[in-house]
Amino acid sequence: MQRIRSTTILAVRHKGEVVMAGDGQVSLGQTVIKHQARKVRRLHHDKVITGFAGSTADAFTLYDRLEQKLEQFNGSLMRAAVELAKDWRTDKMLRRLEAMMIAVDSKYSLLLSGSGDVIESDSGILAVGSGGAFAQAAATALIAHSALDAEAVAREAMKIAASICVYTNDNLIVEKLLAAPQG
Template identity: 85%
Template sequence: MGLIRSTTILAVRHKGEVVMAGDGQVSLGQTVIKHNARKVRRLHHDRVITGFAGSTADAFTLFDRLEHKLEQFNGNLLRSAVELAKDWRTDKMLRRLEAMMIAVDSKYSLLLSGSGDVIESDDGILAIGSGGSYAQAAAAALVAHSELDAENIAREAMKIAAAICIYTNPNLVVEKMQAAPQV
């Protein structure tokens, strides 16, 4: 079996909306083995949107763990993410997981990694996966130089990433929600 590569996940917080988009491609070595994988999901009564890059089994473990933390901390995404990152870094089984995750709610956009990182975006844009840097750069340019809303920025940025990254396709799953008003 070859190296499994896949994915671009992009989150955009802009003009009162939060949008997450993920492509559908899964590749094994030089072969595309799936075109419509669902890498973006809603958790905790549809109040949190998550997306993953990496091993599918590991991502499902992380989805389950984050859902449990959200229940435990009454939907507080920031607290749940910090507690998950602590577990991820210190637990022998979780430490071996090969995945990254973005989680958003109406207030926060967070990137979580197995090294214990919980990173909040400065500009409302986060991206992970093999095409993540392309999608993030495109989204940043579109936020700065267009009048598009968050969903259309995410769609256009993902289209650009798919045109550049061979491990990203244009088959998107897009989820969105209203953002909390800025105080």
């Protein structure tokens, strides 16, 4: 069976906003089988935005589990993410999931993985997927050398990633939240 490759997910926290963008391409081997997949979605009363890279069925399992944890911990993304990562690492069924997830809210930008990682970004930029490194590098440069807002940075960085990564297209889903004030 051919491995499904797809996706670039990018989260940018900048100028009082947090934005997540995801491309729509799904590929099977060297063939594009879908152009407009929705890999970015809102959870917990639209206060959390998530994006995934990896198996779609596995991602839906993770979305459901994260939503349950958010309900259990009254919308606390950090607490819910840590508990999900513990389950993901130790649960026999979850351990086999092939996906990575980024979750953001007004305060936190977190990368979650099946090895139990919950990583908070130092720079406000996180990316996963086959074009993630390209998008992250582009977003970092755009923030440092332009006056663009978070959404414009995310869109331009994803456009750059799509021009480099054959598993990424420029059919974007972009979601935005206001970031919590610093201090």
